[in-house]
Amino acid sequence: MTPILPAILDRKIVAIIRGAEHGDVIGIVNALYKGGVTLVEVTMNSKHPLESIALIRKEMENKIFVGAGTVLDKHMAKAAIEAGAQFIISPSLDIETIKTTKDLGAVSIPGAFTPTEIVTAFNNGADIIKVFPASIGVQYFADLRGPLPHIPLMPTGGVNLENIASFKKAGAVAFGIGSALVNTKERVTEEYLLQLTTLAEKFVTAICHQP
Numbered sequence: 001m002t003p004i005l006p007a008i009l010d011r012k013i014v015a016i017i018r019g020a021e022h023g024d025v026i027g028i029v030n031a032l033y034k035g036g037v038t039l040v041e042v043t044m045n046s047k048h049p050l051e052s053i054a055l056i057r058k059e060m061e062n063k064i065f066v067g068a069g070t071v072l073d074k075h076m077a078k079a080a081i082e083a084g085a086q087f088i089i090s091p092s093l094d095i096e097t098i099k100t101t102k103d104l105g106a107v108s109i110p111g112a113f114t115p116t117e118i119v120t121a122f123n124n125g126a127d128i129i130k131v132f133p134a135s136i137g138v139q140y141f142a143d144l145r146g147p148l149p150h151i152p153l154m155p156t157g158g159v160n161l162e163n164i165a166s167f168k169k170a171g172a173v174a175f176g177i178g179s180a181l182v183n184t185k186e187r188v189t190e191e192y193l194l195q196l197t198t199l200a201e202k203f204v205t206a207i208c209h210q211p
Contacts (some may be wrong), residue, residue, distance in 0.1 A: 008011070010071070011038050015040045015177055020047070029059075032197070044071055056084070068081075087108075093112050152174075
């Protein structure tokens with residue numbers, strides 16, 4: 001088992017960085033780190049995602065685990081892992097992407113929504129299944145956990161400070177958090193980075209006292 005997987009299961013919060021300027025990425029990641037968030041995902045539809053992944057690995061190697069998100073096929077997965085991505089996250093289920101990710105030694109987190117998709121992803125080697133979109137609500141997630149308690153599930157899309165503890169109580173092993181944590185539409189100023197650190201601390205606190 002790759003050492004990255006235990007880190008994800010332990011630290012739980014994956015901050016999604018989508019569309020940030022390449023020059024702002026390290027500042028954002030540093031702010032997250034100060035707030036206790038040490039897992040970040042750079043989406044492949046961002047500006048210069050491979051360069052950003054490589055930069056994070058170089059500058060934050062002993063502090064941050066970095067993955068690639070919005071990975072749609074095996075070619076994107078290979079390019080991201082070669083750039084330094086330690087885990088691969090997709091919005092959808094593509095078996096070849098799972099296999100390529102695993103063959104290259106990275107953690108596979110494909111997206112799925114229905115029980116059939118979730119079981120298919122898990123049976124084909126996925127480490128964690130990203131339940132996307134989770135904005136449908138905690139009850140649907142809890143309903144999935146009923147017959148599938150053996151499959152690690154990570155809600156993404158709609159997770160926020162108000163519901164993250166409920167998702168954890170329902171059995172989530174990790175959480176993908178996008179604009180509710182990292183809002184890349186805002187200008188990255190010193191004040192923004194300070195606010196980001198405070199927000200990261202709030203997310204960490206929201207789950208640290210849950211069973």
